[in-house]
Amino acid sequence: MTMSASFVSTQYLASSLVLPVQQAQAQLATATTEESTGQYADLGLQLGDQSGYELSLKEQVQQLQTLTTGDSVVATNLSTAQSALSSISSSAQTTAQDLATWTASANSDAELHTMGQTALQELISSANATSGDVYVFGGINSSTAPLADYFSSSTSAAKTAVDQAFQTAFGCLPTDAAAANITASQMQSFLDGPFAALFSGGNWTTDWSSASSTNTSAEIAPGETATTSTNANTPAFQNLAEAYTMLAAFGGSQLSSSAQQAVASAATSLVTKGQSALTDTQAALGATQSRVSDAKSAMSAQLTLIQQQVDGRDDVDQNATAAKITALTDQIQMAYELTARLQQLNLAQYLPVA
Amino acid sequence: MSLSAAFNIISSSFAANSAQTAVVSNNIANVNTSGYSREVVNLVTNLDGGVDVASVTRIANAALAEQVATSTAEAAAQQAIANGLATLAITVDDSSSTTSSSGTDQNGASPSAMLANLESALTTYQDSPTSSSAADAAVTAAQDLAQSLNAGAAAVNQVREQADQDMASSVSTINSLLAQFQTANDAVVSGLGSGADVATAEDTRDSLVTQLAKQIGVTTTTASNGSMSIYADNGVLMFQDTPQTVSFTQTSTYADGVSGSAVTVGGVPITGTSSAIQSGALAGYAALRDTIAPQYEAQLDQIAGGLINAFAETPQSGSGNSSMPGLFATQGATSLPSTSDATGLAAAIEVNPAVVPSQGGNAALLRDGGINGADYVYNTTGASSYTTRLQQMVSATGSTQSFDASAGLGTSASLTDYANASVSWLQARNQQASNASDYQNALVSQATSALSNATGVNLDSEMTNMLNLENTYASTAKLLTTIHSMFSALLEAA
Numbered sequence: 001m002t003m004s005a006s007f008v009s010t011q012y013l014a015s016s017l018v019l020p021v022q023q024a025q026a027q028l029a030t031a032t033t034e035e036s037t038g039q040y041a042d043l044g045l046q047l048g049d050q051s052g053y054e055l056s057l058k059e060q061v062q063q064l065q066t067l068t069t070g071d072s073v074v075a076t077n078l079s080t081a082q083s084a085l086s087s088i089s090s091s092a093q094t095t096a097q098d099l100a101t102w103t104a105s106a107n108s109d110a111e112l113h114t115m116g117q118t119a120l121q122e123l124i125s126s127a128n129a130t131s132g133d134v135y136v137f138g139g140i141n142s143s144t145a146p147l148a149d150y151f152s153s154s155t156s157a158a159k160t161a162v163d164q165a166f167q168t169a170f171g172c173l174p175t176d177a178a179a180a181n182i183t184a185s186q187m188q189s190f191l192d193g194p195f196a197a198l199f200s201g202g203n204w205t206t207d208w209s210s211a212s213s214t215n216t217s218a219e220i221a222p223g224e225t226a227t228t229s230t231n232a233n234t235p236a237f238q239n240l241a242e243a244y245t246m247l248a249a250f251g252g253s254q255l256s257s258s259a260q261q262a263v264a265s266a267a268t269s270l271v272t273k274g275q276s277a278l279t280d281t282q283a284a285l286g287a288t289q290s291r292v293s294d295a296k297s298a299m300s301a302q303l304t305l306i307q308q309q310v311d312g313r314d315d316v317d318q319n320a321t322a323a324k325i326t327a328l329t330d331q332i333q334m335a336y337e338l339t340a341r342l343q344q345l346n347l348a349q350y351l352p353v354a
Numbered sequence: 355m356s357l358s359a360a361f362n363i364i365s366s367s368f369a370a371n372s373a374q375t376a377v378v379s380n381n382i383a384n385v386n387t388s389g390y391s392r393e394v395v396n397l398v399t400n401l402d403g404g405v406d407v408a409s410v411t412r413i414a415n416a417a418l419a420e421q422v423a424t425s426t427a428e429a430a431a432q433q434a435i436a437n438g439l440a441t442l443a444i445t446v447d448d449s450s451s452t453t454s455s456s457g458t459d460q461n462g463a464s465p466s467a468m469l470a471n472l473e474s475a476l477t478t479y480q481d482s483p484t485s486s487s488a489a490d491a492a493v494t495a496a497q498d499l500a501q502s503l504n505a506g507a508a509a510v511n512q513v514r515e516q517a518d519q520d521m522a523s524s525v526s527t528i529n530s531l532l533a534q535f536q537t538a539n540d541a542v543v544s545g546l547g548s549g550a551d552v553a554t555a556e557d558t559r560d561s562l563v564t565q566l567a568k569q570i571g572v573t574t575t576t577a578s579n580g581s582m583s584i585y586a587d588n589g590v591l592m593f594q595d596t597p598q599t600v601s602f603t604q605t606s607t608y609a610d611g612v613s614g615s616a617v618t619v620g621g622v623p624i625t626g627t628s629s630a631i632q633s634g635a636l637a638g639y640a641a642l643r644d645t646i647a648p649q650y651e652a653q654l655d656q657i658a659g660g661l662i663n664a665f666a667e668t669p670q671s672g673s674g675n676s677s678m679p680g681l682f683a684t685q686g687a688t689s690l691p692s693t694s695d696a697t698g699l700a701a702a703i704e705v706n707p708a709v710v711p712s713q714g715g716n717a718a719l720l721r722d723g724g725i726n727g728a729d730y731v732y733n734t735t736g737a738s739s740y741t742t743r744l745q746q747m748v749s750a751t752g753s754t755q756s757f758d759a760s761a762g763l764g765t766s767a768s769l770t771d772y773a774n775a776s777v778s779w780l781q782a783r784n785q786q787a788s789n790a791s792d793y794q795n796a797l798v799s800q801a802t803s804a805l806s807n808a809t810g811v812n813l814d815s816e817m818t819n820m821l822n823l824e825n826t827y828a829s830t831a832k833l834l835t836t837i838h839s840m841f842s843a844l845l846e847a848a
Contacts, residue, residue, distance in 0.1 A: 009810025010385050012803050019799050044443050044777075048785030051446075052466070052771075052778030059470035059770065066474040070481030133484050140737035143484055216739045218481050219748060229739075347817040 013342060021335045028328045034316045035325060043314060050313070057310050060222075064299045064306070067221060071296050073132075074218050074228045078289045081136040081229065084129035085282050091122040092240055092275050095247075099268045109252045109260055116247025116267070120150055123240055127232045139212030139231035146211035146232035150245065157207040158198075162249050165194045174253035184258040191246060191266045199242040208241065209233050221295035226288055236281050239274030243267040357844075359402060360837050366404030367830045370397055371823055373407045378819050381811045388802075389561040391809040393553060412553040414560075418805040420573070423564055425801050427571035427587065427633035429794035434520070434638025435646065436787035438513045442650060443784045445502070445509045446777045465506060465657055466773035468499035473751050473770075479721065480744035489717035496681055496705045503658050507610065507701035510651040514608040517643035521625075524569045524636045525602040525617055531569070532584075532597035535562045539582055539595075546580040570624075571633030588631050590619050610651055610698040614643050646783065652761040653776040654700035658682075659691045660757065660769045661703065664750040666690050672729035680725050681706055681747070693758040720744065 033041040040046040047054050098115050127137050128145045137146045150158050163173060169190045172178040182190075197203060205213075211232040220226045243266075250263045374395045384390040391412045398408040446464035475495035479488040538558040545552035559582060566572055571587030584593040592598050598620035605614045616623040617636060624631045625640035661682045669675030679687050684702040691699060707713040708725045719725050723732030723743050733740040751769045759765050763775045 007807060007815075008812060009806045010813040011388070011810050012806045013812075014386075016803070044447060044781040045785055045788055047781060049778045049782030051781035052774035052776070055464065055466050055470075055774045055777055056770070058467070059473075059774075062470050062474050063477070066477045070477055073481045132482070134482075134739065138739070140739040140741070141735070143738035212735065212737050214737070216483075217741055217745070219477060219745060223749075225745065347814040351817070351821070 017335045017339050017342075021332060024328050024332050024335070028325065028332070031321050031325045031328060035318060035321045038316065038318060039314045040316055047313065054310070054313050057306055057313075060306050061303060061310060063222060064303045067219065068296055068299050068303070070218065071220055071292050071299075074220060074226075075289065075292050075296075077131045077134060077136050077216075077228065078285055078292065080129055080131035082282065082285055082289070084126040084136065085278060085285070088123055088126045088236075088240065089275065089278050089282070091119050091126075092271055092278065095119045095244070096268065096271045096275070099264055099271065102264055109255075112247050112251025112260060112264060112267075113253075114251070116244045116249070116251055117151065120241065120244035120248050123147075123237070123244060124149060127237060135211075136229060137211055137232040137237070139229065139233070140214045140216050141210060141212035142216065142229075144210040146209055147237075147241075148208070148210070150248070158245070159249075161198050161203065161207045162195070162245060165198060166190070166249075169194055174250050174255060177254055179254040180256055182255060182259050184256075184262040187250075187255065187259040187262045188266065191263065195246065196242065199238045199245075204238060205233065209237075220292050221299055224295060226291055228288060228292075230281050230285060234277065234281060236274055236277035239270045239277060243270035243274060246270075357837055357841060360833075362402050363404035364830055364834050364837070366400060366402070366406060367826070370395075370405040370407055371827050371830065373410075374819070375823050377410060378816050378823065381816050382813065382820075385811045385813050385816075388806075389564065390557055390811065391553070391560075392811045410551065410553070412556060413809050414556070415805060415808040418801065418808050419560055419563070421801040422798065422805050423567035423572060423574075424633070425794060425797040426564060427567040427637075429791065429798045430568045430635040431571075431633045431638035431641070432787055432791035432794050434517075434635045435642055436784070436791040438517060438638075438642040438647065439780070439784040439787050441513050441516075442506075442509055442647070442780060445506045446780055463502060464773070464777050465499060465502045465654065466770070466777050468495070468502045469661075469751060469770060469773050471495045472499050473748060476720075476744055476748045480741045480748065483721055483741050483744065484738045486717065489720055490711060492720055493705060493709055493711070493717045497710070499661070500682065500703050500705050503654055503661075503700045503703050506654045507651060510647045510654070511608040511610075511701075513647045514614070514643045515606070517639040517647070518605050518608070518614050520639045521614075521617060521636060521643070522602055522604045524634075524639065525600050528566065528569050528592075528600050528636070529597070531562055531566045532593055532600070535559065535566070535584070535593060536595075536597055538562060539593075543579055543581045552580070567634060569634050570631055570636045586619060586624055586631050587633055588624060588629050590622050590624055590631075592619055610655065610701055613648075649762055650776070650780055651700065652696070652758070653763055653772075653779065655696035655698065656693065656757045656761045656763070657769070657773050657776065658699035658703040659693060659696040660755050660772060662687075662699070663690055663755065664753075664769050665747060667723055667726050667730040667732075669729050670723065670732055670734070675729050678726040678730065679706065680723075681709060681720060693756050696758065720747070 030041045043054070044051050095115060098111075102111060102115075124147045127147045129136050134142045135144065135146055136142075138144060148156050148158065150156050166172075166174055170179065170182055170186075198207065205211075209232045213231060213233045215227045215231055216229045217225050218228045220228075246263050247267050251260065255263070374397075377393050377395050381392050384392075391414050393410050393412050395410055396408045397405050400406040444463075446466070472492070472495040475488070475492040479485070479492045482488045538555050541555035542552045542559060544550075545555060563572060563574060563582075563584070566584065570592075572592065573585050573587060574582050575585075576582050581595060582593075583591065583595075586592055592600070600617065600619050602617045603615040605612065608614070616626040617640070618624065625636070626644050630640065631637045662679050662684070665679075665681040666677045667680040668677045677690055679690060682703055683706045684691075684699065684704065706715070706725050708715045709717050709719050711717055721733065721740060721744055722736070724730050732743040754766055754768055755772075757763065757765055757767065757772060763772060763779060767775065
């Protein structure tokens, strides 16, 4: 503080060090807090009108972290679906091979039935795969098992529908002796017509599937929404269910060899169709998986950059703060010493006692 | 020159010496009295060749005294504003961000941070739409947001109530100071008339002006008879021979939209007008109560209104239905609020009880819609992984909305940006007021030091004077002895 130094009041001299010491002590308290936390003691006061921008950066960090966590849930659901699709695919592969080696003969009828029953059970079990409490092939209707058990003890809706269709077409059940009279071409047209109709449209969603045809979707990156599931109402599931059901229902029955041959060849072509549809579904899910994983790595990179910006605003330079603490401590000590010395600078101390 | 003339001179010297000693003693006694102006004795040679005390001068410095008063008033105003803003800033203190168990940062306390937390909870919910805990977490985040707006509105009212109380006590201090000033001023005027020593009364008067300046910015003029007049810094007369009455009616409870009464001097309002006072604590309190806090409240109200609109439910079926408050509502509301009629929303906003499990509600209505009944159900099939409505809500906070211009943050922004801008607005004012307060306090300290150095007492200088006086006394006494012995010699010779 500069002033005309010719005259200094004693009061000023005595109090001149009070304000600087108070200021230094306040600064020391702030610096100590900042040194221990690594952040500015009062961020709002430090940033002023930049506070809102700072908040928006922190919100971005929060959003990216939340989306990253959410993406892990999505990725888990997707990989559960993929692994279920692989088992469906390998069971279809097995069935296709078995069908290729199968030839119609009197005592191999039961083989067709077993083949179909095993494959259908595997298909239903895979289609009802869950991730957490979510049926991954349920579409948005994820809390109900997509496919009901065809072979349940209380006759399933699907089995009833199959039996009814056969009854309507031929006036008997496949297990009745009268079924032996059905020709290969009659069987063929039944399979292509009334039987095939059971596996599409309203029949499928009534008798077979509780899944929703609407797939789930989720925001996987800021502003980027992806379809995150497939559902049991797609051709892959329908074709394979149709093929396996015809084998299970008509194999090992009273049908003639030629009619069984017709069943086997119809099943073979459906399995092939199903396999190709399955590959498409797997590819589509795979694309989503890679989108999610790309989104996660992009967000991770973004997160690092934004976090750096946030830290740049919030964080004090701890080396500088440490230096400041030392300087302030020195200053306060110096002020104390000066105060003590100033007390001695008093003419009365030096006057001889009268 | 006769020996008897020498005696006269010696006696005048003793008189002058004791007058000076009295002044030096007075100065030393007041060495630590703030606002004390030191006195000096003016000596003249009299007709006998001796010394007379012509006058005692009080070393005053009107310019520096005025600087002290001005800076004191400015500092007091800024300090009052800074204190109020610091109270408001606590409600937006986001420096304490914590990391939750899921590794997601949870930001502090501001409505803006709470909005981000809600967005984050809704995002998590849309990733796990079947999870009832995710639904509950979203409802809790919404409650935290509503509460942060309620708390902000309450803090605004608290700050206004405190400012109103402070104004009342400031007014009573001003009236008391003006009454004391009258006593001191009368003493100066009558003292000057009768030629008495008025230094003490003048010191008192100056000190009262400085105390007055803490409450209200003032300027002074002095008439030829020594009477001082005081004007408020907006030119309103406060004291001329007699004090004007300063009046104020206290308002004990504040709510959104309640305005407090003005301070008047002799019937003239000095707050809340275009020519209001500019400095002193009173000006700071008035600015806080009438301008700053209400504007912040208007911003909170706009945020609350924006929230109710952003999360509103639109009818999905039926006819003649209009959009209704969804997740956020106010009690008994039957329509959505408009931006121009948002008064009181921040205090009243709450999470719709229809989605709060502890109040008998169903948190899953967030996902499915239907808070306002069957016509407002979005998830018509009841599918448990339905996320369309949740995604709408997540993006609602980021889409542009209209806001009322009077809140001072523009008319068009996303809710998130608007809430952030409000925090910026508050913290910028907090920072400015805090800096201005520090700066003005430094000016006060500087001006006070300058005044103290110009008019105060230096002990060493007074001690030196004292020694000087001692020596003069000793020399005069010696002179007296010498003349005495000369007289004695003369008488013995005779």
